Amino acid sequence: MIRALCLLLVLSWPGVAQAEDLVAGLSKSRISISANFDGSEILIFGAVKRAAPAPEGQIGLIVTVEGPKNPLVVRRKDKQANIWINSAGVQVDGAPSFYAVNTSGPIDEVLDEASDAAHRITVRKAIQSVGDPEDVADPSIFTDALIRIREEANLYQLNVGAVEVSDQTLFNTSVALPANLVEGAYTSRVFLTRGGAIVAEYASIIDVEKVGLERFLYVLAHDQPAVYGLLSLAIAIAAGWGASAVFRYIQS
Amino acid sequence: MQIYLPIAEISVNVFLLLGLGGLVGILSGMFGVGGGFLITPLLFFVGIPPAVAVATSANQIVASSFSGLLAHLRRKTVDLRMGVVLLIGGLVGAAFGIWIFNILREMGQVDLLVRLCYVVFLGAIGGLMFIESLNAILDTRAGTPPRRKHHTWIHALPFKMKFRTSGLYISVIPPAIVGLCVGVLAAIMGVGGGFIMVPAMIYLLGMPTKVVVGTSLFQIIFVTAFTTLLHAITNYTVDMLLAVFLLVGGVIGAQVGTRIGVRMKAEQLRILLALMVLLVCGKLAFDLLVEPSERFSIGTLEP
Numbered sequence: 001m002i003r004a005l006c007l008l009l010v011l012s013w014p015g016v017a018q019a020e021d022l023v024a025g026l027s028k029s030r031i032s033i034s035a036n037f038d039g040s041e042i043l044i045f046g047a048v049k050r051a052a053p054a055p056e057g058q059i060g061l062i063v064t065v066e067g068p069k070n071p072l073v074v075r076r077k078d079k080q081a082n083i084w085i086n087s088a089g090v091q092v093d094g095a096p097s098f099y100a101v102n103t104s105g106p107i108d109e110v111l112d113e114a115s116d117a118a119h120r121i122t123v124r125k126a127i128q129s130v131g132d133p134e135d136v137a138d139p140s141i142f143t144d145a146l147i148r149i150r151e152e153a154n155l156y157q158l159n160v161g162a163v164e165v166s167d168q169t170l171f172n173t174s175v176a177l178p179a180n181l182v183e184g185a186y187t188s189r190v191f192l193t194r195g196g197a198i199v200a201e202y203a204s205i206i207d208v209e210k211v212g213l214e215r216f217l218y219v220l221a222h223d224q225p226a227v228y229g230l231l232s233l234a235i236a237i238a239a240g241w242g243a244s245a246v247f248r249y250i251q252s
Numbered sequence: 253m254q255i256y257l258p259i260a261e262i263s264v265n266v267f268l269l270l271g272l273g274g275l276v277g278i279l280s281g282m283f284g285v286g287g288g289f290l291i292t293p294l295l296f297f298v299g300i301p302p303a304v305a306v307a308t309s310a311n312q313i314v315a316s317s318f319s320g321l322l323a324h325l326r327r328k329t330v331d332l333r334m335g336v337v338l339l340i341g342g343l344v345g346a347a348f349g350i351w352i353f354n355i356l357r358e359m360g361q362v363d364l365l366v367r368l369c370y371v372v373f374l375g376a377i378g379g380l381m382f383i384e385s386l387n388a389i390l391d392t393r394a395g396t397p398p399r400r401k402h403h404t405w406i407h408a409l410p411f412k413m414k415f416r417t418s419g420l421y422i423s424v425i426p427p428a429i430v431g432l433c434v435g436v437l438a439a440i441m442g443v444g445g446g447f448i449m450v451p452a453m454i455y456l457l458g459m460p461t462k463v464v465v466g467t468s469l470f471q472i473i474f475v476t477a478f479t480t481l482l483h484a485i486t487n488y489t490v491d492m493l494l495a496v497f498l499l500v501g502g503v504i505g506a507q508v509g510t511r512i513g514v515r516m517k518a519e520q521l522r523i524l525l526a527l528m529v530l531l532v533c534g535k536l537a538f539d540l541l542v543e544p545s546e547r548f549s550i551g552t553l554e555p
Contacts, residue, residue: 033256034256035255035493036253036254037254037256037263038254038256039263070552072550072551073360073550073551074548074550074551075360075548075549075551076547076548077544077547077548077549078547079543083540083541084539084541084542084543084544084547085361085364086363086364086549089360142548145546145547146548148548149546149548149549150550179256179262179263180261180262180263183261210258213493214256214258215258217259217492217493218259221259221484221488221490221492222488225485225488226481226485228484228490228492229480229481229484229485229490230481231492232311232490232492232495233311233314233477233480233481235315235492235495235496236311236312236315236480236495236499237314237315237318239315239496239499240314240315240316240317240318240322240499240503241318241322243319243503243506244318244319244322244323
């Protein structure tokens, strides 16, 4: 009985039950979008901590950075009455605005299907289930299209081999965030795998927010839309009047 | 030098925006049009979301029209009474246009509506203007005097009113309807509507050419200001930073354009403008008719 309890305790105690653990850090935990924001790069680095010699199985490291999830709709154009118009549409409950997966090796070698499904690691798993539309025969092509469009815009990235691992212990990688970032809390996750199965995990938050003028204008536009609208008009009229005054002065 | 636009949530090159504003400014200075019909499609091309492009170009038109209106007020070439009638129609039309815009936005068809409006109106106006200016050029060559205007059904309608500056005594119904149509278009297309209103005032209402531009500017400023406000309040899609950069380019471009315009003949200018309008129209029509390279698009939903 006591032996069984001890075994249970040992198994449930993370530090002991896992032969390996992760220590990781980020180069920054906050990204400010100022007026001259032109993308940013985050370094994610760390080490594998282990009490015993390295166990069997191919080591793998996967680093993900995920932007805030938003519901959206993917529409397909079809030819109706000779013109191409949006017809079929599929709603997606939540798709990350940004998603990068960096791996230390080919994705099917460092991650098995079951772990991927459980931790929603690859982009296809990270996109929250597409609701069942009645009028669309094959909703998966809409998810494919979503991924394809965002991959072209560099918003979804899969960087195979981008995580450098030295001596099975130290690792580092960098994720390039594009200029058209959306505000919100970004999650960075690091997974350590052995033979495709996850043995340790680390997660951290990166806050992305507008600052200064950007923040002021955005907040004003949403909280005081009437004031913001009037201010836009006032600036426009002042600029128009100012320009005409300046050019009349130059001409005279 | 990149700049992050707070409402469009996209980072773009400042010089690209200044250049766009400048290009449209040159054209508006040359031809006396607001340039909204060009700036909105150009903003789509840069990657600004369509809703932001439409709302922000309305704001930009207020600015570019304002300096023009001041000049016309000083020269007393604004028919204020006619302007007010057009304006009443315009405000009703703008409110109606915003309403249609929002319904179609929810249905995901706003893009189609905007493009269809552009194709139909640019095609019609561009075609008419091209034929008219071609005839004018041929007439001048042949030495025939310009044709006189005739009385039409327009003059038989009730609710007549005296418009002293224009020297007209006509019903208020046609100008109110012209104003209404322009208001709807201003809201949907993000344009001032000068390219529709100016021909309508000359050919439909028979107003003298010298008061047409000033009066249309008067109406355009109020209608586009109203649309800007409505877009800002209902959709939060006016990007002030984007508008400011377009403005700076536009103001400089307009001065250059005016100087080019002075050196050219009126018919030549009109035929060039007609060709440009038809070119934009042709490009948009082509996109509607030919299978797009990417058939899928992503739209946002309110969480």
